[in-house]
Amino acid sequence: MSTSNPVAAANQMIRQQKDDQQRQYLTFRVGNEMYAVATRYVREILEFDQITHVPMMPSLVRGVINLRGAVVPIIDLAERFGQGKIAVGVRTCIVIIEIIDDDETHLLGALVDAVSAVTEIEVTSLRQAPAFGNRIRGEFIEDMARFDDHFITLLRMEQVLSVNELAALAGQQRSVSIPSSHH
Amino acid sequence: MNLDSIIGTFLAESRELLQQMEDALLQIEQSPDDPELINAIFRAAHTIKGSSGLFGYDAIVAFTHVAESVLDRVRAGEVRFDSELIALMLQVGDHLGGLIDWLADGHDLADVSVETRATDAELITCLKRYLEEAPTAATAPQAAESDHTEARTASGETASHHWHLSLRFGADTLRSGMDPTSFLRYMATFGTVAHVEPVLEHLPALDKLDPEACYIGLELAFVSDADQATIDGTFEFVRDESSIEIIPPHSPLTAFASLLQLRQDEGDEQLQRLLRCGSLTEAEWLQLQTPAVVAESDTTSMSTFGSDDAKSDFPTLAAGNTSPASVATTDNAKAAKAGKEAQRGGGDSNLIRVDAAKLDQLINLVGELIIAGANTRMLAQRSGMLEMNESAETLSRLVEEVRDSALTLRMVQIGATFNRFQRVVRDVSKELGKDIVLQVSGGETELDKTVVEKIGDPLTHLVRNAMDHGIEPAEQRLANGKSAQGVVRLNAYHEAGGIVIEVSDDGGGLNPQKIMAKAVQRGLASEGQPLSDKEIFNLIFEPGFSTADQISNLSGRGVGMDVVKRNITALRGTVELDSKLGQGTCVRIRLPLTLAIIDGFLISVGQASYVVPLDMVEECIELPGKGLENQEFLDLRGDVLPFIRLRQLFADDSTPPRRENVVVVRYAGIRAGLVVDQLLGEFQTVIKPLGKVFAQVPALSGFTILGSGAVALILDIPGLLAQVTHNDNRAGLASSQLNQVNHLRSNAQ
Numbered sequence: 001m002s003t004s005n006p007v008a009a010a011n012q013m014i015r016q017q018k019d020d021q022q023r024q025y026l027t028f029r030v031g032n033e034m035y036a037v038a039t040r041y042v043r044e045i046l047e048f049d050q051i052t053h054v055p056m057m058p059s060l061v062r063g064v065i066n067l068r069g070a071v072v073p074i075i076d077l078a079e080r081f082g083q084g085k086i087a088v089g090v091r092t093c094i095v096i097i098e099i100i101d102d103d104e105t106h107l108l109g110a111l112v113d114a115v116s117a118v119t120e121i122e123v124t125s126l127r128q129a130p131a132f133g134n135r136i137r138g139e140f141i142e143d144m145a146r147f148d149d150h151f152i153t154l155l156r157m158e159q160v161l162s163v164n165e166l167a168a169l170a171g172q173q174r175s176v177s178i179p180s181s182h183h
Numbered sequence: 184m185n186l187d188s189i190i191g192t193f194l195a196e197s198r199e200l201l202q203q204m205e206d207a208l209l210q211i212e213q214s215p216d217d218p219e220l221i222n223a224i225f226r227a228a229h230t231i232k233g234s235s236g237l238f239g240y241d242a243i244v245a246f247t248h249v250a251e252s253v254l255d256r257v258r259a260g261e262v263r264f265d266s267e268l269i270a271l272m273l274q275v276g277d278h279l280g281g282l283i284d285w286l287a288d289g290h291d292l293a294d295v296s297v298e299t300r301a302t303d304a305e306l307i308t309c310l311k312r313y314l315e316e317a318p319t320a321a322t323a324p325q326a327a328e329s330d331h332t333e334a335r336t337a338s339g340e341t342a343s344h345h346w347h348l349s350l351r352f353g354a355d356t357l358r359s360g361m362d363p364t365s366f367l368r369y370m371a372t373f374g375t376v377a378h379v380e381p382v383l384e385h386l387p388a389l390d391k392l393d394p395e396a397c398y399i400g401l402e403l404a405f406v407s408d409a410d411q412a413t414i415d416g417t418f419e420f421v422r423d424e425s426s427i428e429i430i431p432p433h434s435p436l437t438a439f440a441s442l443l444q445l446r447q448d449e450g451d452e453q454l455q456r457l458l459r460c461g462s463l464t465e466a467e468w469l470q471l472q473t474p475a476v477v478a479e480s481d482t483t484s485m486s487t488f489g490s491d492d493a494k495s496d497f498p499t500l501a502a503g504n505t506s507p508a509s510v511a512t513t514d515n516a517k518a519a520k521a522g523k524e525a526q527r528g529g530g531d532s533n534l535i536r537v538d539a540a541k542l543d544q545l546i547n548l549v550g551e552l553i554i555a556g557a558n559t560r561m562l563a564q565r566s567g568m569l570e571m572n573e574s575a576e577t578l579s580r581l582v583e584e585v586r587d588s589a590l591t592l593r594m595v596q597i598g599a600t601f602n603r604f605q606r607v608v609r610d611v612s613k614e615l616g617k618d619i620v621l622q623v624s625g626g627e628t629e630l631d632k633t634v635v636e637k638i639g640d641p642l643t644h645l646v647r648n649a650m651d652h653g654i655e656p657a658e659q660r661l662a663n664g665k666s667a668q669g670v671v672r673l674n675a676y677h678e679a680g681g682i683v684i685e686v687s688d689d690g691g692g693l694n695p696q697k698i699m700a701k702a703v704q705r706g707l708a709s710e711g712q713p714l715s716d717k718e719i720f721n722l723i724f725e726p727g728f729s730t731a732d733q734i735s736n737l738s739g740r741g742v743g744m745d746v747v748k749r750n751i752t753a754l755r756g757t758v759e760l761d762s763k764l765g766q767g768t769c770v771r772i773r774l775p776l777t778l779a780i781i782d783g784f785l786i787s788v789g790q791a792s793y794v795v796p797l798d799m800v801e802e803c804i805e806l807p808g809k810g811l812e813n814q815e816f817l818d819l820r821g822d823v824l825p826f827i828r829l830r831q832l833f834a835d836d837s838t839p840p841r842r843e844n845v846v847v848v849r850y851a852g853i854r855a856g857l858v859v860d861q862l863l864g865e866f867q868t869v870i871k872p873l874g875k876v877f878a879q880v881p882a883l884s885g886f887t888i889l890g891s892g893a894v895a896l897i898l899d900i901p902g903l904l905a906q907v908t909h910n911d912n913r914a915g916l917a918s919s920q921l922n923q924v925n926h927l928r929s930n931a932q
Binding site for chain 2: 053056066170
């Protein structure tokens with residue numbers, strides 16, 4: 001896999017390996033940590049382009065993009081993990097995630113610092129996450145995996161991008177951000 | 184052929200027919216003898232029976248057959264529609280609807296529940312009572328005009344008050360320059376053709392048909408005071424080659440027996456025609472069958488009649504036809520009109536049935552087309568090629584037309600939804616023991632099918648609420664000088680690119696003090712809060728206002744007015760309530776005409792683009808440069824115009840341009856200004872829903888995609904205006920501030 005264009009390579013991998021997806025993971029970087037998400041969640045990967053900002057939303061909702069006619073909300077994963085805002089750079093990517101919630105399919109974009117690869121993670125390399133000492137909320141973690149001499153956090157996307165939780169956060173924001181008067 | 188899709192059509196058609204039947208039943212309460220309504224009800228039952236038979240749904244056929252027989256007696260004038268029979272027929276409709284739903288869910292009719300079976304049996308018992316009843320008390324609707332309701336004197340005489348004419352025109356009738364319809368026209372000059380039955384059995388197969396020959400015959404019920412000679416004289420020119428039989432009113436039964444004998448070759452159909460004309464009643468026919476009256480009666484026709492040979496009906500049904508058109512009315516001019524109406528009511532051939540999903544897909548595609556077109560237009564402008572530009576302009580104009588016609592495809596009149604409430608009001612008023620009538624107006628107002636589908640539940644709740652809580656008991660109404668009968672009104676009309684639906688009643692109205700007290704008790708308002716009556720009334724839409732002790736089993740059902748409001752907000756609509764104590768209440772729902780594509784007005788603030796629905800834009804002005812820094816209103820030609828700075832509201836920290844603009848918007852009678860950077864002009868806006876994540880965001884009602892492919896936000900003007908009124912609900916304050924402005928300005932001059 002060429003490191004010069006990991007996005008194109010990863011997209012290709014995702015397309016090719018739709019059949020045997022059980023142990024296929026897309027790995028990416030948020031901050032200094034490596035994370036992985038099962039490829040069955042991943043619709044595609046986009047290089048960062050313009051995002052339309054949506055006012056009065058919590059900062060973890062960076063805005064929306066037009067994905068071939070569908071309007072997709074973009075969630076800043078660093079904000080979601082409580083680690084501040086992702087600074088957009090040349091390697092910043094949007095991972096389009098498909099989540100089924102309440103029998104409805106939702107498309108959401110996860111903003112990440114960089115996408116690295118699609119890899120196969122052996123069951124034997126899976127480790128249970130420690131009860132504490134994690135940098136992110138426990139319910140976001142599916143498992144930990146040992147990979148190339150370091151640990152990768154496998155994410156539970158239903159929790160990370162919980163539509164209900166995001167909607168509730170947006171609703172809370174409402175009461176704070178409406179300037180009720182300027183007197 | 185795909186049987187599933189045919190069954191789908193059958194289910195949809197049956198539901199439609201049941202709805203038509205119900206509508207007619209509810210109308211017939213007012214005019215029980217209207218032959219058009221009776222025919223409509225009969226046709227519905229008849230068609231359902233026929234098409235159920237095609238699919239082998241024998242249970243439906245058997246059940247409907249009994250109902251149809253009763254209706255047939257109504258048609259023959261032997262049984263009259265009274266409130267009891269109407270109620271029974273409504274139940275019949277409900278039961279059939281239940282069976283249809285059962286089939287639609289993919290179940291087998293053999294597996295219906297015990298309760299359904301019991302209902303079935305019970306209804307059949309009730310229906311059969313109408314079949315046994317002695318027909319002597321019945322009145323023929325066709326004869327309603329002739330007042331003398333002489334009962335039959337001798338047993339050998341028929342009850343019918345009209346002449347019966349049995350006409351079989353000779354083959355050369357047309358060739359001799361005569362036209363059978365001209366006889367009908369002539370007869371109308373001295374009487375009334377009450378019923379016409381065409382006789383088509385003599386029509387040969389197409390390859391044997393001589394286009395110049397006449398094959399038609401007619402059976403007529405004719406109400407007239409003219410003597411036999413006059414009627415005879417009508418047919419003088421065709422008598423020689425035709426077979427003309429004229430039977431005066433109250434003729435002996437034997438006259439019909441010999442007529443049947445004469446038309447023996449037409450068999451059972453001729454008998455059916457006599458029955459349908461009302462010239463012969465079923466009871467009289469039974470009498471006729473006894474050998475004492477007629478020795479040589481046609482045994483084959485006897486045996487088939489009564490079982491109403493269903494199979495023979497099926498070919499016509501399969502071809503999508505209803506029973507042979509029968510026109511029964513009081514004069515010829517009316518007959519023509521009624522014929523047209525019957526055609527319209529009974530499956531107009533100019534209409535085609537289209538799967539709603541196909542329309543939705545079309546509209547989605549048109550949406551994509553608009554976005555792609557906007558992109559082309561933008562690129563054409565950028566290219567600077569004059570011809571390219573012109574071509575792109577033509578294209579976008581055509582796209583706009585396609586959009587408009589695609590959207591009208593999905594527009595339906597709200598009348599059908601309104602009429603459904605006749606039944607609700609009827610049932611609920613019985614349940615409550617209140618005499619309440621529903622008045623419907625504006626039924627022709629059109630709106631998008633997707634909106635219509637979602638408005639049913641909130642409307643049901645509001646109508647029930649008006650009946651339960653709005654309309655007072657009769658005694659109280661009389662004491663207050665009102666008529667005992669309560670009125671609930673449904674009204675609809677178009678206003679500023681939207682539709683307004685009103686649910687009103689002439690009941691007791693709401694007491695603002697009581698509501699305020701309750702709101703304070705529930706913590707929705709604070710004591711002494713200066714609220715207008717209107718603001719107080721609208722508190723009942725707040726979640727948590729409806730309480731258990733207030734909800735009766737009827738309007739309650741665990742749903743409060745807050746749910747009504749939520750449902751309507753989800754449709755991008757608003758709801759408000761007006762009430763006058765002692766005079767009534769009116770709930771006004773405002774909805775957008777469509778949820779798909781609108782004309783928008785594009786504006787920008789900083790880097791962001793926003794769309795305002797164009798019908799809500801009143802005008803655009805430049806923001807006066809000075810003196811408004813700390814104000815939230817300006818002077819628009821002498822009026823106070825409150826405004827919102829979008830930059831401030833959306834916490835956009837970009838630097839404002841030197842000149843800002845104000846878009847003046849109006850909705851539901853409230854006007855306000857939006858301060859924006861740039862006015863970018865009209866824009867075809869394809870609405871993309873907010874989705875779950877953004878559902879709670881105030882001030883936004885949707886997304887759209889610009890020609891450049893970027894996403895723009897559609898502003899929720901009703902929401903923004905509600906906020907303005909909330910901020911400045913003390914208009915007095917604003918106007919005193921305006922006076923101050925005027926004062927300052929005059930000082931400056």
